[in-house]
Amino acid sequence: MTEVTFALVSGLTCFNGAVKMIHHYTHSETYYRLVDELNLLIDRQRPYCEGDAELTEALQTAYKKAKRLTWGVLLYMFVLGQMWCIVPLFMKFPPDDPSSPLPLVTITRVHKVHNHTLYSLAYLSECHTVLYWNWSSLGMDVFFGSIMIHVTGQLNILNIRLSRLSDEGVGDGLAQYSSFGKASELQKGDIHYSASMYDELCKCVKDHQEILRYLDFLESLMNPVPLAQFLLCVGGICLTLYQITFSEYVSFAAYSCRWGGAERKVTDVLRIIMSRAQRASLLTAGKVHPINRDTFLSLLNASYSFYTLLRQMKNLEEENEASS
Structure with a gap:
């Protein structure tokens, strides 16, 4: 049962990567369009970042976060995948064991010595699965995560622009009032400030609409991927938890045996087993x-x-x- 559960969990994980790969290949043009529109979205607010330290920092922070996420996760999983493939070669196993360990799932009656050719084919196939899954499944997750980081950076830039709408204009109006004290000049300054503020606000609204439109496009493309990952991961967890629940039946099985008329030492051991089995294995x-x-x-x-x-x-x- 343990081997079957582990095989099913590994199979679901690999199937999850296959679903993501198929989705990418069948929607490759849409993925290219997603990247192109992200570049256009960033270019819309890039002129505001030039010469502005705070906006430039917000833009560069998004770039650095996406870069660290991409390289950090993929390099970590690449090293982990290499270790996963190498460890079975150095594992010690009993000489009479009918099977030899493999990176993912141990196949019955596939021995490193007795079935060297078949073991080599199975080993290379599972190593290829481990490394390819790393790029197809986890790479897709990192791709969407990086896009979300860039979109968050654009929203941060937009927030800074909106928060600055009242800074410069109000200061100019107060300066004119304190210097000249003329209501007419202050009114002219307010009219000019209101017009410039309205123009800038309209630009912010348009940029915000573009960000929302891009998020709708991103959601329409990626929604099958998280759904498949959620269902398959939940399925893997359910398989594991289902196996653990078998420990709860140990107490009932011990009580169902023919203990009537047995010696005291037998009943004492049965009580110990039933008492221990009542504590669920988690x-x-x-x-x-x-x-x-x-x-x-x-x-x-x-x-x-x-x-x-x-x-x-x-x-x-x-x-x-x-x-x-």
Whole structure:
């Protein structure tokens, strides 16, 4: 049962990568268009970043984050994949073992010594699967993550531009009023400031509409990929948890045996087994939380509670800024 479960989990993981690869190949032109439109979206606000330290920093921060994410994750998985492929070659196994270890799934009656040719083919096939899955599955995740980082950077630039709309104009109006004290000149300055502020605001609105349009395009392209990944990952977790639930039947199986009339030492051992089996065998995350449905629901509740706390703190900060 353990080998079957591990094989199914590995198969679902590889199938997830195959789904992403097929989606990319069947929508390759759309992916190219996605990248081209991202470049156009960045170019729309690039002129505002030239000569402005804060906007340039926001743009460069997005570039650096996307670069670190891409190279860091892919290099880490590439090194991990190499180790995954090399470790089975140095693993020690009993001489009478009918099978030899492989990178992903150990195939029954495929021995390194007795079936060297078949073992070599299986080993190369699984190594190719490990390395190719790294680029097809994880590479797709990093691709979408990098795009989201760039879009977030554009939203950050837009936020800075919007927050600056009242800085320069109000200062000019106050300076004119304190220097000349003429209502007519102040009114002219206000009219000129209102016109320039309106023009800049219209540009910000157009840029915001372009960002939203791009996000709609991104969502329409990528929504099958997270759906497949979510379903397959949940399927893998369910298979693992289903196997763990078999430990709960140990107590009932021990009680169902023919213990009537047995010696005291037999019944003592049966009580120990039943007592131990009543404690469910669980996988844990960092030796802290068990991986089960209750933990998943509590994690969702905690995430929403933390989100609500952050929103309340943000609203309180905005109210304090408005009152001051």
